[in-house]
Amino acid sequence: MGIKENLEQLKITFKKQDCLLVAVSKTKPPGAIKEAYEAGIRDFGENKVQELVEKAPQLPKDIRWHMIGHLQRNKVKHIVPFVYLIHGVDSLRLLKQINKEGEKVKRVIPCLLQIHIAKEESKFGLDEKELEDIIWGKEMQHMEFIKIKGLMGMATNTDNPETVRKEFGYLKSLFEEIKTKALPKQVEMEELSMGMSGDYPLALEAGSTIVRIGSAIFGARNYNQTS
Numbered sequence: 001m002g003i004k005e006n007l008e009q010l011k012i013t014f015k016k017q018d019c020l021l022v023a024v025s026k027t028k029p030p031g032a033i034k035e036a037y038e039a040g041i042r043d044f045g046e047n048k049v050q051e052l053v054e055k056a057p058q059l060p061k062d063i064r065w066h067m068i069g070h071l072q073r074n075k076v077k078h079i080v081p082f083v084y085l086i087h088g089v090d091s092l093r094l095l096k097q098i099n100k101e102g103e104k105v106k107r108v109i110p111c112l113l114q115i116h117i118a119k120e121e122s123k124f125g126l127d128e129k130e131l132e133d134i135i136w137g138k139e140m141q142h143m144e145f146i147k148i149k150g151l152m153g154m155a156t157n158t159d160n161p162e163t164v165r166k167e168f169g170y171l172k173s174l175f176e177e178i179k180t181k182a183l184p185k186q187v188e189m190e191e192l193s194m195g196m197s198g199d200y201p202l203a204l205e206a207g208s209t210i211v212r213i214g215s216a217i218f219g220a221r222n223y224n225q226t227s
Contacts, residue, residue, distance in 0.1 A: 115127075
């Protein structure tokens, strides 16, 4: 099936879910993104800053660009003027850099704090203590150009659904627990980003509000095509 047909199938699944579908367009050319756009998608996710910066000017201005990959501090400045949401904030140092660059362009940058929920050590993310230190730490009081919109997590890459279900369940419970507490003005626990092409049904079951889907829309990745 093509992009349009794949999206029609996904829309049936998402129709009853209060969940945002982000089309992961990394390694996909602008033509493929335009096809998804014409099928009604407005939210697209990229995991490399260079690719995002190259593609954005070539595509419709009302696209909401999501930075979903690991973000290096020295590249933050390239996306803060236009990025819709940064999903993977995994350190206080990165958050401070986003705030600094946001101040330069006088724009509040929406972010999600990435929590390490997977068994793989290679995946990035905060533990509970680091999360609490960021949300309720003294540094947060001085960050006027960021808005924490919620949490993000990536489950273990496994064929065992119970492992994934447990990890998503943990992140959902952490999300709900934080929502019950008094939060700084820069923090709003509204979004829970979890789930990709291989595990999004489990993410929806767990209560995800944002899923990131690439291959189920665009097909297999082509690492030779970046623009």
